[in-house]
Amino acid sequence: MANRGMLIVLSGPSGVGKGTVRQAMLKDKPQDFKYSVSMTTRKMRPGEVDGVDYFFRTKAEFESEIANDGMLEFAKYVDNYYGTPLKYVNDTLAQGVDVFLEIEVNGAMQVREKCPDGVFIFLTPPDLMALRDRIVKRGTDDEATIAKRLNKAREEIKMMQNYDYAVVNDKVDLAVKRIEKIIESEHLRVPRVIDNYKKMIGAVKK
Numbered sequence: 702m703a704n705r706g707m708l709i710v711l712s713g714p715s716g717v718g719k720g721t722v723r724q725a726m727l728k729d730k731p732q733d734f735k736y737s738v739s740m741t742t743r744k745m746r747p748g749e750v751d752g753v754d755y756f757f758r759t760k761a762e763f764e765s766e767i768a769n770d771g772m773l774e775f776a777k778y779v780d781n782y783y784g785t786p787l788k789y790v791n792d793t794l795a796q797g798v799d800v801f802l803e804i805e806v807n808g809a810m811q812v813r814e815k816c817p818d819g820v821f822i823f824l825t826p827p828d829l830m831a832l833r834d835r836i837v838k839r840g841t842d843d844e845a846t847i848a849k850r851l852n853k854a855r856e857e858i859k860m861m862q863n864y865d866y867a868v869v870n871d872k873v874d875l876a877v878k879r880i881e882k883i884i885e886s887e888h889l890r891v892p893r894v895i896d897n898y899k900k901m902i903g904a905v906k907k
C-alpha cells in the first residue's frame with residue numbers, strides 16, 4: 702500500500718499571488734503534487750474554464766453538495782460559496798500523492814480540525830499597497846469588490862498566527878523556492894517518516 706500523501710494548504714489574501722505561485726510550482730515540478738480544484742458559486746471570469754479553475758455551480762447545487770457531506774470544507778467569501786470537494790482529496794492522498802489546497806482562512810481552519818497533520822502555509826504580500834496594486838492590475842474585479850477584498854485581507858492577515866509557516870510573496874520565484882523548501886522539510890519530519898516505517902515493519906511481521 703502506498704504511503705499516504707501530504708495535505709498542503711496555502712492561504713493568503715485575495716490577490717497576494719497564491720494561484721500564480723502554485724502554477725509556477727507545478728510548472729517547475731509537475732509530479733510533486735496535485736491541485737485540488739475548488740467548487741464555487743461565483744461567476745466565471747473571462748478566460749476561466751469550468752473544471753480547471755473551479756467547478757462553477759449554482760447556489761442550490763453547492764448546498765446540495767454540503768447536505769450530502771461532499772465537501773471537506775466550505776466558506777462564504779464576499780457573497781459566494783467556495784469549497785473543497787472531499788472525494789478527490791481523499792482518493793489522491795490514498796494514492797500516496799500530495800494534495801495542494803488554495804483556500805481562504807475560514808476553510809483552512811476547518812481543514813486544520815479535520816486533518817491536523819496537514820501543512821498550513823500563509824502567503825503574505827510585502828505590504829497592503831502592493832496587494833491593492835496586484836488586485837487592480839489583475840483587472841478581474843470592480844471597485845466595490847476590490848474594496849471588499851481588501852477589507853477581508855486585513856482580517857485574514859490577523860489569522861496568520863494559526864498557520865505553521867508565513868511566506869512573503871515579494872517575487873514569485875523566491876516564494877516558490879521558500880514553499881518548496883517547506884514541503885521538502887515537512888516530508889522529513891520524524892512523525893511522518895515513522896508512520897511510513899510502522900507500515901513497513903507491520904508488513905514484514907505478517
Ligand SMILES: Nc1ncnc2c1ncn2[C@@H]1O[C@H](COP(=O)(O)OP(=O)(O)OP(=O)(O)O)[C@@H](O)[C@H]1O
Pocket residue numbers: 713714715716717718719720721722835836838839870871872873
Ligand atoms: N510576486 C509578485 N509580484 C508582482 N505581481 C504578482 C506577484 N505574484 C502574483 N502577482 C500578480 O498578482 C495578481 C494576483 O495574483 P493571483 O491571481 O495569483 O492571486 P491569488 O492570491 O490567487 O488571488 P485569489 O485568491 O483572488 O484567487 C496577478 O495579476 C499576478 O500576476
Ligand SMILES: Nc1nc2c(ncn2[C@@H]2O[C@H](COP(=O)(O)O)[C@@H](O)[C@H]2O)c(=O)[nH]1
Pocket residue numbers: 713714715719739740743774775776778783784785803804805806807808809
Ligand atoms: N474556503 C475556501 N476558499 C477558497 C476555495 N477556493 C478558493 N478559495 C478562496 O476564495 C477567495 C476568492 O477567490 P477568487 O477566485 O474569487 O479570487 C480566495 O482567497 C481563494 O483562495 C475553497 O475551496 N475553499
